[in-house]
Amino acid sequence: MSQRHASFTLMSRPFDYVGNMDVGQAVLGFMALGQETRLELMRTLLVAGPSGLAAGDIAARLGVPASTLSFHLRALEQAGLVAATRHGRSLVYAPQIAALRALVAFLAEACCGGEPDRCGDLNRLFDTGRETARMQPPVFNVLFLCTRNSARSIMAEAILGRIGEGRFRAFSAGSDPSQDGPLPEVLQQLKALGHEVSALRSKSWDALTGPGAPRMDFVVALCDTLAGQACPDFGDTVITAAWPLPDPAKFSGSPPERATLLNELYAALHRRLSIFTSLPFGTLDRMALKARLDELAQPQGLARA
Structure with missing residues (x-):
């Protein structure tokens, strides 16, 4: 996997990874996603995109109490997979796409013994060069x-x-x-x-x-x-x-x-x-x-x- 350097400033604490994601960071990320509500929460935020959703909207969409939602959001924050910002009286949560990509890519860095072309469609998930070339900046x-x-x-x-x-x-x-x-x-x-x-x-x-x-x-x-x-x-x-x-x-x-x-x-x-x-x-x-x-x-x- 290519060298990575990213930093996510969260409400709770800073989460950083420099170079290749290590095993401990990957374990933290997969543990955070290894629960039904948190997995659905992450999928909901990914649908909303970089603008994110207010905590109240997330609770309404998932049908979970505010206290339960807060617990699950904190776990995803600590894993660096979501970040919160305050807008007026609301907290808005947004997915951290680069961190999620790095987490999933951790599984595929040794794909097919270092010959990623043999991995077929899986390899396309991590072909960031081709993706960047076709991406348009947001309007x-x-x-x-x-x-x-x-x-x-x-x-x-x-x-x-x-x-x-x-x-x-x-x-x-x-x-x-x-x-x-x-x-x-x-x-x-x-x-x-x-x-x-x-x-x-x-x-x-x-x-x-x-x-x-x-x-x-x-x-x-x-x-x-x-x-x-x-x-x-x-x-x-x-x-x-x-x-x-x-x-x-x-x-x-x-x-x-x-x-x-x-x-x-x-x-x-x-x-x-x-x-x-x-x-x-x-x-x-x-x-x-x-x-x-x-x-x-x-x-x-x-x-x-």
């Missing part, structure tokens, strides 16, 4: 919120739509969307900077909730308060952040001063989103991603991120 849905959805969130949607094309889908909405649509000067600025603006609209966040709406991975609020309203529930697995920025609609300066403000807003959003799109999403867990997004709210965070 993340990102929603930008502000009260009127007429300036800041419109800018962010346009910027991420261009610099994150192919890896991110950008959306924007508001709690009280402007009936007049995006500010004309915002659209003019975006168009002058080479953005396509024909699809940009002011819309209510109600259009992005409900069973038919796309599931959001990230929700970023761009104002201090959303007209005194609480954000709608976008699900337990969404990662949220707040990047408060001044509202151009409330700025009453001269035309040159307004132009300066719009330029500064555009530059601030472009810097933040350029850093956001370059984050190593494959190696950061939910808590780490949340921390990095929160850092970007502060000017000093731009230099650190």
Whole structure:
């Protein structure tokens, strides 16, 4: 088996393996899976994928009491096969795919006396080179919120739509969307900077909730308060952040001063989103991603991120 180096930071303790997985780590992993509820729990998390599931959702799907579920989750955590991150009041558990692959590959490292081609279909499970070549990076849905959805969130949607094309889908909405649509000067600025603006609209966040709406991975609020309203529930697995920025609609300066403000807003959003799109999403867990997004709210965070 090829050299491996991975580290999983769990809520309970760090689990690390460097190089080939040793017998003790393999025994720990197989013991954790060698129980009916835990095996079904692992299969449930694998269906959910990297976004994971909240503990309450897991309990409901498996039909087990919370105390029983906690016991089994702890066993899988200690084996490094799942990791937990906190989202609000909920703990969200996600499968650790690399650790699970290493565990199963431990059985096949000496497959057919060192001639893995003789192992047929079994060998394909561990042909990571071929798998990596055909894998596509995940596409993340990102929603930008502000009260009127007429300036800041419109800018962010346009910027991420261009610099994150192919890896991110950008959306924007508001709690009280402007009936007049995006500010004309915002659209003019975006168009002058080479953005396509024909699809940009002011819309209510109600259009992005409900069973038919796309599931959001990230929700970023761009104002201090959303007209005194609480954000709608976008699900337990969404990662949220707040990047408060001044509202151009409330700025009453001269035309040159307004132009300066719009330029500064555009530059601030472009810097933040350029850093956001370059984050190593494959190696950061939910808590780490949340921390990095929160850092970007502060000017000093731009230099650190």
